[in-house]
Amino acid sequence: MPRADFRFAFKKRVRYAEIDAQAVLFNPRYLEYFDIGLVEYWRAAGIYDHSGMTGGIEFHIAKAQVEFRAPILLDEEIDICVRCSRIGTSSMTLLFELHGAGQDDLRATGEEVHVHVAEARGRPAPIPDWAVACFERYEGRALQARPLPGE
Numbered sequence: 001m002p003r004a005d006f007r008f009a010f011k012k013r014v015r016y017a018e019i020d021a022q023a024v025l026f027n028p029r030y031l032e033y034f035d036i037g038l039v040e041y042w043r044a045a046g047i048y049d050h051s052g053m054t055g056g057i058e059f060h061i062a063k064a065q066v067e068f069r070a071p072i073l074l075d076e077e078i079d080i081c082v083r084c085s086r087i088g089t090s091s092m093t094l095l096f097e098l099h100g101a102g103q104d105d106l107r108a109t110g111e112e113v114h115v116h117v118a119e120a121r122g123r124p125a126p127i128p129d130w131a132v133a134c135f136e137r138y139e140g141r142a143l144q145a146r147p148l149p150g151e
Contacts, residue, residue: 003097003104006081007139010040011101014076025072031064034096034110037080041094045138047131057131058122059114062091067109077101084135087144090124091115092135 012033020026025033042048050056072078081097096110118125132144 001095001097003079003081003099003106006083006095006097008037008041008044008083009079009081009099010037012036012078012080014072014074014078016074019074023074027066027068030066030068030098030108030110033078033080033098034064034066034082034112037082037096038094038112040080041082041084046134050131057128058117058119059092060117061112062115063111063113065111068107069109070105070107072098072107078107079103084139084143087127087132087135089126092127092143 014025018025018029018032039048047057077100079099079101081099083095084092085095086093092114094112094114096108096112097106098108098110099105100107115124116127116131117123127144136143
């Protein structure tokens with residue numbers, strides 16, 4: 001999807017400790033970058049202060065996928081782009097793209113499905129309406145399919 005489809009981007013510089021022997025970002029770090037972007041996205045959407053890290057709502061990752069497009073090199077600045085694409089009853093789907101900073105220079109894409117749980121080791125639970133409202137307000141569009149009146 002075009003870079004412009006992402007309202008949120010967080011700039012990150014690639015550090016020496018994050019590269020492999022070829023001076024390319026080490027494969028597992030892509031998921032780490034997605035996690036960094038997710039925390040900052042939550043902060044921008046007004047959810048972070050209500051997250052599990054602060055005793056609030058808790059999500060677990062049910063699916064994580066990365067597609068590598070082009071190498072990310074030592075000392076490059078990368079934009080970590082994040083958007084929520086869908087919210088279900090107890091899960092939400094987030095899309096990620098890594099670009100050269102300030103450019104439409106796609107390096108990797110990703111998708112994660114997060115499941116809301118009632119407690120750290122609990123079963124899936126409905127995502128609170130206030131959290132859905134925060135994400136929808138931030139994204140400027142409906143994310144959760146709502147039943148029609150009478151359903």
